[in-house]
Amino acid sequence: MAQDNTKIPVTPGRMVRLARLLQFSDSTLPVGSFAFSNGLESAIQMEVVTDGKSLQEFVEMAVRQAARMDGIAFLHAHRAAAAGDHDGILAADHGLWCRRVGEEQQQMLARMGRKFAELSLRIGDFPQLIDWLAQIKSGQTPGCFPVGQAVALAQLGADEAEAFVVHQYAIAAMILSAALRLMRIDHLETQRILFTVQERIEQDYEAVRDLSLDEMSVFAPVFDVLVAHHTTAHVRLFMN
Template identity: 30%
Template sequence: MLIAELTALLHLASPALPIGTFSYSQGLEAAVEAQWIRDGDTAREWIESGLLHVLARGELAFIGHQFARWQHDDASALAQADRQFLASREAAELRRETEQMGWSLKQLAFSLEWGDAARRATLETLTPLSQPTAFAFAAAVHELPVDAALAAYAFAWAENQVAAAIKAVPLGQLAGQRILMAVRPVIERACARALDTPPERINTFSPMLGVLSARHETQYSRLFRS
């Protein structure tokens, strides 16, 4: 991999990317409230399950196909797929989260003039916009390898989950690093599974995540927006 590609991947996966990732726990805080997550082991199990059974067959697979559509600037297919993804969000806060982060990444792309004018024009037409579609745009216009882009997205997701667990369980920093070490091979498996998933097999069915997210909307005390 070229240094330019690596630095672009690190940029996209960075927690310093100003899209508001730190504001969300994607159901983890509600799982802590329900005592499904109690310590480092249960936090690791939650994150591994999310990677293999939610992201791999949902968001990661979706990003892979949107990446290819961005390469060809297929505006109609991009818009239709993004509408379907947004409709698949199982709770109001999950939908708000992806729309807010998608909007923020879109504004960043315009401000930094990522990509060519034609694809930025297509990006402008996508309103509302999901985060995965915006991420696929960023990866495609930086001409990154799709497998590496999926790994960056998955690692950024896992890192944010660890950060949320450190605050919400709470866990120590060392426990968090142990989880990140443990999920490295899981990320590889999740990306491989995603790349083998055709569009018609993309599946966001995760009912307990939807239930926990819906509960979180009215949770009495919380640190995160979702």
């Protein structure tokens, strides 16, 4: 059988863009995610999460919630960045901040957002993040992590679907990384959960892609209780 030596055409910059998207989705990206468990610590303390099965259910709940709150702001910020609409970026930032209930949740968004902007500007050329970071430092905008992430990914040339995948992946990876330090579970099981949870990414994207900023909302009372519990916990490893 003759070997097909036909070369696959490569769009200029596509491979570099893919490599950088992988870098920005890496769970080891130093933006402070290691300090947060996204409610998992309280879920374990209150025995909502006790094993691999309940951990997977928790992660699925978290990414579903993230899509309908952070994910909507993320998509609007990505579109605004692609259009050069700085006011649109700020609207997404303020919109998400006002809807994130709880001091620790807001703290997570702001700390990771600022660190992400500072990191991005150290390693690459992201002109829209220069103004955004300056406004964070002056107190004009809160600096939510998903918004900064969306701006950077838009400037890397990622379309909104690709960028949304990076955002959702980061949520799941952060929780599973925390799980390895909080419960008796191994890397093989967390990788299985991550692999399985990613099956819902297209479903979540289709559910929120056409929603407005005013339609950001979630109904997860158990999660809200867990976040509130963590605020007053006497012993804790994570900031939330």
